[in-house]
Amino acid sequence: MLTVSTAREALHKAGIRITPQRLMVVDVLVDNRTHPTVDQVYLAVSKHYPTVSLATIYSTLSLLARNGLILALHGGKDGLRSDPETTPHAHAYCEQCGDVYDVALPDEPVWKETHLSGFQPRHTEISLYGLCAHCAQTTPQS
Amino acid sequence: MLTVSTAREALHKAGIRITPQRLMVVDVLVDNRTHPTVDQVYLAVSKHYPTVSLATIYSTLSLLARNGLILALHGGKDGLRSDPETTPHAHAYCEQCGDVYDVALPDEPVWKETHLSGFQPRHTEISLYGLCAHCAQTTPQS
DNA sequence: CTGTATGCAAAGGTTTTGCATCGGG
DNA sequence: CCCGATGCAAAACCTTTGCATACAG
Numbered sequence: 001m002l003t004v005s006t007a008r009e010a011l012h013k014a015g016i017r018i019t020p021q022r023l024m025v026v027d028v029l030v031d032n033r034t035h036p037t038v039d040q041v042y043l044a045v046s047k048h049y050p051t052v053s054l055a056t057i058y059s060t061l062s063l064l065a066r067n068g069l070i071l072a073l074h075g076g077k078d079g080l081r082s083d084p085e086t087t088p089h090a091h092a093y094c095e096q097c098g099d100v101y102d103v104a105l106p107d108e109p110v111w112k113e114t115h116l117s118g119f120q121p122r123h124t125e126i127s128l129y130g131l132c133a134h135c136a137q138t139t140p141q142s
Numbered sequence: 143m144l145t146v147s148t149a150r151e152a153l154h155k156a157g158i159r160i161t162p163q164r165l166m167v168v169d170v171l172v173d174n175r176t177h178p179t180v181d182q183v184y185l186a187v188s189k190h191y192p193t194v195s196l197a198t199i200y201s202t203l204s205l206l207a208r209n210g211l212i213l214a215l216h217g218g219k220d221g222l223r224s225d226p227e228t229t230p231h232a233h234a235y236c237e238q239c240g241d242v243y244d245v246a247l248p249d250e251p252v253w254k255e256t257h258l259s260g261f262q263p264r265h266t267e268i269s270l271y272g273l274c275a276h277c278a279q280t281t282p283q284s
Numbered sequence: 285c286t287g288t289a290t291g292c293a294a295a296g297g298t299t300t301t302g303c304a305t306c307g308g309g
Numbered sequence: 310c311c312c313g314a315t316g317c318a319a320a321a322c323c324t325t326t327g328c329a330t331a332c333a334g
Contacts, residue, residue, distance in 0.1 A: 017333055019289060038323085053291045058324065060289095074216055075267070079323050090253055092261045104257040108248075110268065111232055115246040118275025119234045125217070126252065127267045133260025159308055161314065180298080195316045200299065202314095221298050290331070299322075306315070 002030050002084035007069050014067055024049050025060045029070060035081045035091070035100040075127035076100060090126035096135035103128060144172055144226035149211050156209055166191050167202045171212060171226040177233070177242040179220045210265075217269035218242060232268035238277035245270060 007026045011018055028036070028044040036044070042057045061082055065072045073081040075093045081100060083091075090103040103126075110126070149168040153160055170178070170186040178186070184199045203224055207214040215223040217235045223242060225233075232245040245268075252268070 017288065019333070021290070051291075055292080055325080056290055074269075092258065092263065094261070095264070101259070101261060103253050103261070105253055106250075108250075110252050111245050111247055111270070116234065116270075117243070118278065119236070119243060119245070119270065119272060120275075120278050121234065121270040121272040122237070123271050125267075125269045125271070127216075127269075128253070128258075128261065128263040129265050129267070130261060130263040133262075136260065136262050159313065161308070163315070193316075196298095197300080197317080198315055286332105286334095288331105288333080290329105292328095292330105294326085296325070297323090299320105301320070302318095304316095306313105307311105308313085309311100 002026065002069055002086075004030060007064070010067055010069055011063075016063065016067075021045070021049065021052055021056050022060050022063070024052070025057060026064070026069075029064075029082055029084045032084055033102070035073060035083055037076075037078045038080050038082075039078075041082060071123070071125075073100070073127075074125065075129070088124070090128060092128040092130065092132070094132035094135055095129055096131055096138075099132055101132060144168065144211055144228075146172060149206070152209055152211055153205075158205065158209070163187070163191060163194055163198050164202050164205070166194070167199060168206070168211075171206075171224055174226055175244070177215060177223045177225055179218075180222050180224075181220075183224060213265070213267075215242070215269075216267065217271070230266070232270060234270040234272065234274070236274035236277055237271055238273055238280075241274055243274060 004023060004026055008018055024045045025041060028041055038057055038061065041061065042054050045052050045057065061070070061072065061080070064070045068086060071083040071086055073083055073091055075091055076098060078098060088105055090105055092101040092103050105126070146165065146168055150160060166187045167183060170183055180199055180203065183203065184196050187194050187199065203212070203214065203222070206212045210228060213225040213228055215225055215233055217233055218240060220240060230247050232247055234243040234245050247268070
């Protein structure tokens with residue numbers, strides 16, 4: 001799980017500059033299980049650092065993702081979301097309310113190595129689309 | 143696997159009008175294993191139906207997806223792609239050349255029912271990001 | 285000091301929308 | 310015939326880019 005010190009360390013080791021903006025983005029994501037959109041991260045950082053720009057948020061998120069510190073989620077329709085939990089798990093997107101939930105995976109690998117035919121995966125994204133428990137009640141059947 | 147007649151039947155059963163544009167989109171996707179982007183579908187349909195509009199392609203693809211006739215893939219960076227093969231399988235996106243490959247899955251379900259905590263999945267998308275066999279050679283390591 | 289990161293604004297690309305017209309059932 | 314589908318264009322949206330300035334190391 002992401003922490004400010006591990007992020008500091010990892011970025012330093014990769015020869016990447018530690019800036020207050022980057023630390024602020026990390027700080028917003030630490031222990032954050034809400035899978036925030038880029039805009040939500042931007043707003044949260046803005047509160048403590050009002051002059052930050054959206055472009056910096058994008059660049060920082062992609063930097064953190066490239067260095068394996070966070071995951072980039074492409075499932076929803078609100079654009080990119082971020083997840084500080086990088087251990088394997090799936091994400092459930094509610095098509096009604098838009099919320100995103102974590103879903104645990106079995107320990108066995110999901111796909112067969114022999115079926116990759118030479119493809120070398122770097123990261124995986126498993127997305128479930130449907131209705132969350134709450135919306136399934138209020139919207140019985142579509 | 144999608145065919146023109148199954149599509150006709152399914153749309154008719156759902157009380158949805160059969161239009162030449164819609165049939166043309168289906169026709170482009172039948173037996174198509176290239177995971178075409180929206181634009182590629184548009185161009186292919188345009189060849190036989192020059193007055194078709196991009197908006198119609200979007201609406202038709204979303205219609206077919208809503209009715210379970212095709213899958214919508216959100217993995218790549220070229221926007222939405224379509225897949226007429228709706229049985230469970232994963233997709234491998236090459237970050238170098240952008241090509242999309244099919245990956246077979248084991249027969250066992252991927253996630254634990256008990257971990258869905260009430261979420262009702264309607265469809266699933268499993269995306270692998272990395273380098274395809276060809277690009278892995280030419281671009282040894284990043 | 286030096287070169288990278290930032291902020292700003294503008295551009296880029298994809299997808300959606302509004303509305304008049306067309307045409308399938 | 311009628312209501313949904315289409316085509317067109319504009320709008321909305323998310324994300325990237327270019328460039329001058331600021332600042333981390």
